[in-house]
Amino acid sequence: MSVLFMLLQVVVLAVLAPLVAGVIKNTKGKMQSRRGPGYFQVYYDLRKFFKKDNVFSPTVSWIFKAAPYIYFATALGAAALVPTLLFDRGLHYDNIFVLIYMLGLGRFFLALASLDAGSSFGGMGGSREMFINILVEPVLMLTLFTVALRANGTGMSQMASASASSGISLSAILAAIAFLILTVAETGRIPVDNPDTHLELTMVHEGMVLEYCGRSVGLIFWGSALKQLVTILLMVNFFLPWNPAGSLPPVVWMILKVLVIAVVLAGIETSTNKMRLFRLPGLLIATGCLSLLAIIAM
């Protein structure tokens, strides 16, 4: 039974992920005094991509062709593992480390693919993506640790219910701020990366996938949108678990909170500018200190 629920959750999240991406794009446009692309623009883009044929460089090997599938598969896997309040799945193997390393698998192959086409832009993107991951990973561990300590375990359902049952505290607020910064970094947004362009200065994720086109790029964009939704869901379930008292079911609150985070992300992107790559260690060290403070304050 739990397998069916898991599949259902994956389908729901995969279908909704482009919408969340669309909401962020639209809000960002409005905040920047533009009309912004419509909420469903990402769906139209994906439909267009999946109708196209492929152009492959003669330099590439099977790694380049396989990487989008693997990236998409790991995003689906992450979507299966992430706790949502949709169903009580009775899972015990939804371990947080599995989620982190699952996403790591996709990143590993995309970074390899970035080197495969033999252009320096791709390599630069791959190198920077891995570099940012090096900065993010230890801080991510620390921040998730604050929740895992409360739950006394690293199962994600366990962690979600533990943080839901604990009240608002200084520690929880600090950890939430830390994770918000990590969400920005993980979803590749300003000030860490810029999702709208692949010019040299911001070439991180977009630079890494520069050589892809057609259906492969469709898989990658969809996978990225899904990964973004998974990260936002982690934020909502671990760090903003509290619901105002009322008659609304928790699922509605969860959807509202996801939308709020999407708007907040758009707001952050509008209000700051891109940081230099070598300023990022400072930002993430500060984030790490926040989560350490959160652990001390517990």
Place this chain on the structure above:
Amino acid sequence: MIENIYLVMLLLFIAGILLPCLTSSSPNVTNILAHGLSVLGCLAIVACSVEVFIAGGVTFTYAMGLPVGSLIIRIDNLSAFFLLALGVVGTAASIYALGYSREFYKQRLALMAALYNCFILSMALVLTVSQVAYFLIAWELMTVVSFFLVNHEYEKTANTRAAYKYILMTTLGTVFITTAFLILSMTVHSLDFQIFKGASLTNTMRNIVFFCALIGFGTKAGVIPLHIWLPEAHPAAPSHVSALMSGIMIKTAIYGLCRFYLEFLGVGPAWWGGVVLFLAIISSVLGVLYALMQHDLKRLLAYHSVENIGIILLGIGSGMIFMSTNQPVLAGLAFVAGLYHVFNHAVFKSLLFLGAGSVLYATHTKDIEHLGGLIKKMPYTAVFFLTGAAAISALPPLNGFVSEWLTYQSLFYLPQAVTGVIPRLGSVILIALLGLTGALAATCFVKAFGVTFLAKPRSKHAEQAKEVPGTMLTGMGLLSLMCLALGVWPQWMLNLLQGVVSQSAGLEVSGLFNNHWYAAAFNIPQANGVIAMPVIVGMLVVGLIAAVLVYNFNGKPKNVEGETWTCGIIPTARMEYTATGFAQPVRRAYKTVLRTKDNVTTDKTLNPYHGVKMKMTVGISYLINSWLYQPVKKGILFLVNRVKPLQSGNLQHYIGYVLLVTVVILILGVRW
């Protein structure tokens, strides 16, 4: 039964040592004979260990007629576990050697083959001998034989330097091991390991024994700061020997540490574990950082051995703390994590070294900046190397992930076991640093695999590379399958480890793991966790199927070829990202630790504006060298220079010394 298998094993290896010396005129015969015998010997080792796991441990003795007593062989579960690793890796490396040795047909093949057999034999002895004198003999045999193997290509000065550094460091280590053994055997008046159990030592003496063992075995394991020999010696040896050195030899040190801690000394104070954890985390973070800076493929792998020894010791160190704080179940979990990583590292690191050997065989260069595009020339080697790279980067569903996951779990419960703010914060930070290590390792292997195997070849050597012979592929394929088996289906190894760990008092693993076909669940008083590798595999498979379906939803796409866009110029290999460039962000961000010296020289003599020749060299300086070894070296040189005037070469002075010594002796004699 086991005695017989063991004896057969001994005879096979002895034949493998002696026969190559007789057939040295025909390299083909030597190759097949020596390495065939070592394959059989390694299979006998596997048989020994399997038999022990089925029928239980054994002890038997050979009367050697030597003054140090008879040779006691004891194979318990701990020995059998390490023997299994040796047997598996040894079999694969020996099959590989059948092909790889062709490189050495004109380079003292017989000697190398004999030494290779002797090397495996000495490791088997180290793992099974249960008597101090013979253990030390086997231990030194292992060192000396591997010294000769490291120095096998002595035509290159770098190799000789590496070999001497190696023998110097490990001999220093042996001094400490001998001291530890002597203290123990003086206390119990015996040389037999079994009598050491629960030796009544004073606290000071126990501390001394523990630290002697830690330094002695730590040197062999390559724990930072005692690692300096490792990154030089491992790349210098022939690749199948490097695989065994990195895969198994450094693990014999872990075996020694486990024997000392779990059997001889018993549970120690918690700060022992703290010291081990401190060394472990320094080894893993610095090891992987230095690895990322290398572009010699084998040197890069050697630094990863330092890192992985660190990860192993993270498990073992936290286990020691749990034992001291009386948490037998958690301690069991932590030791299982450490030992699982021992086996995993043995498998994937040997695989990677064999892969690097194949690259070397095909291209005759280890410098990855000169490689590239090999995935098309050597498709099988590429797949095997990629398997190893993904496994060492702890990516699911391969074996590295399982042991790293177990290590994370045991570190997670560490803050609850220790008291005080600083130890607790320290143990929290350990998890973050392990995460950092994982991310750095993944980056390093993206670099190593990407630059070596992908894109266009960067040199003629790489362009003309051909796939390696079948025997070499078989060896690598065997280890790749092990990576997969240990990752997808970890239950069998967990069962085995349960048997290994349960023989030590102070560790409690019975009922730790509830093995289902789809998952291994562990139950500890604090909480429970499940590692469900088959489920992860299932998810990935379903995900891949979904990806394929989505991809082909609108019918099969047409694939068109189009050259990589490089702003209108025809792309060449010179435009590819280099390994140095790939690691540049990390080099810059960690420059305080790495002490980088980037040096760009521009030649403007031809033309000051356009087409100037530029050359960039990147240097890093090793902290440990400049902080620890340089001062020691300077101190020794200083002392030597002070003593030097004594040796003046003047005969009168020497007669004077004789007179002086005579007088001193006379005075002493009179006083007595």
